[in-house]
Amino acid sequence: MKSRDQFLDANGIDATLGTKRDPLHFRTIWISDVHLGTPGCQAQRLLEFLRATESDTLYLVGDIIDGWQLKRRWYWEQSHNNVVQTVLKKAKKGTNVVFVPGNHDEVIRQFIDLDFGGIKIRDELVHTTANGKRMLVIHGDRFDGVIACAKWLAYVGDNLYTMILKFNQWFNSWRARAGLPYWSLSQYLKGKVKNAVNYITSFEDALAAEASKKGLDGVICGHIHKPEIRDINGIKYCNDGDWVESLSALVEDASGELRLVTWGEIMQLKKSSKLAGVEDLCALPS
Template identity: 50%
Template sequence: MTGAIEAKHFRTLFISDVHLGSKAARTDFLLDFLRYHEADTIFLVGDIIDGWRLKRNWYWPQGCNDVVQKLLRKARKGTRIVYIPGNHDEFLRSFPGTHFGGIEVAERAIHEMADGKKYLVLHGDEFDVVVRNARLLAYLGDWAYDAAIAINVVLAAVRRRLGMPYWSFSAWAKLQVKHAVNFIGEFQRVVADEARRNNVEGVICGHIHHAVMEDIDGIHYVNTGDWVESCTAIVENFDGTLEMITWGQISATAEITALPTASGLGSMQAA
C-alpha cells in the first residue's frame, strides 16, 4: 500500500457519517485515509459519533479511540478542525462555539473556497422529514439499517468464498426504498434551496450516505457520503476545485489491507 498510495495535502477536507460507536464503522480505513491525506482545514460534517447506537448498546473499540486521537493530533499540529453535529451526535449541538482539544463545534458554517466561491456546510438532517417529524420512525429505520448491515456481513463472506466481487446489500436496500419515495432527489432539492437562501454558490452536506457532486438549478450540491459503506470524502484543492475520493473503491480495487493502527490494536470493522 505504501508503494501505491502517496501522501497528499489539500486546502480543505470534508468527512461525514463515520458513526463511531457502530459496529459498521470502518475505523481502520478512515485511519488509513487520514494518514495519507493532510489538510489545512478539516470539516467533520455530522454523525461522526453515533450517539443513538451508543445509547442502545455501548460499543467503543480501540479503533474508535484511534480515530479520535488521530484527529486531536492533527488539531495540535495546526490543522483547523470544525465539527458540525448531525442527528446521531446531536448532543454536541448544545455546545456551539466550544473547543474540545482544539476541535471547534459549530451548527453550520460558510466556507469560502480558494477561488472565492462560498459554500454552506451543514449535516442536512433538518431537511429530512422523517428525522424532523417522526423520531420513532427514524429510530425504527436506524434499527432496520443495522439489520441490513448484519446481512451484508454474511453475504460479503459468502461472495468472497465464491470468488465474487464485493456487493453491498445494505446500500442496495436503502437505495431501493429511498428511490421509491423519491427521497434523495427531494432532499437534494431542499438543501440546494437552503444554500440559495444563504446567497452562496454551493452546499456541502452528509446525512443520507449518498456521495455525489452535481449542479442543482445553479447550486453546486455536494454530499460527502459516509464511512460505513462507500468510504468517501470531499477534498478542496488549492485552486478551489472540489474532488471526491472514494477510498472504499481504491481499497477494493487494489485489495488493500488497512494499515495497523498506532496502538497496534485496531481491527477492521466490516459493514
C-alpha cells in the same frame, strides 16, 4: 472541470506532496457519517485514510459518533479510539478541525460555538473555496422530513438499517472468500425503491434551496449516506458520503476544485507513489 486523473495527480493535489512517504495534501477535506460506536463503522479504513492524507482544514460533518446506538449497547473498539486520537493529533499539529454535529451525535450540539482540544464545534458555517465559491457546510438532518416530523420513525429506520448492515457483513464475508468485490444491499435498495429515490431527491433539493436562499454558491452535507456532486438549479450540491458503506470523502485541491474520493482511490494513489514515484501518479485509471 478536471478529470479524476488530473485531480489526483501530484500537481492536482499540491506541490507540497514532497517525498514518496509524505501524506497526500488537500486544501480541505470533508468527512461525515462515520458512526463510531457501531459494528458497521469502517474505522480501520478511515484511520488509513486519515493517515494517508493531510489538509489545511478538516470538516467533520456530523454523525461522527453514533450516540443512538451507544445508548442501546456499548460498542467501542480500539480502532474507533484510534480515529479520535488521530483527529486530535491533526488539530494539535495545526489542522483547522471543525465539527458540525448531526442527529446521531446531537448531544454535542449543546457545545455549539465552543472549542475543545483544538476542535471548533459549529452548527453550520460557510466555507469559501480557493476559487471564491461560498459553500454552506451543514449535516442536513434538519432538512429530513422524517427526522423533523417523526423522530420515532427515524429510530425505527435506524434499527432496520443496522439489521441490513449486519446482513451485509455476513454476505460480503462470503463474497470475499469467493473472490468477489464488496456489494451494498442498502445502496442497492436506495437506488431501486421509488420512495427511497424520492426521499433522496427531496432532501437534495431542500438543501440546495437553503443554500440559494442564503445567497451562496453551493452546499456541502452528509446525513443520507449517498456521495454526490451535482448541479441543482445553479447550486452546487455536494454530499461527502459515509464511512459505513461508501468509504468516501469530499476534497478540495489548491485551486478550489471539489471532488469525491474513496478510501480505495487514496490507497491506490499512495501505493502508486511508493512504487512508481510521484511523477507517475497521473497514470491511475479513470
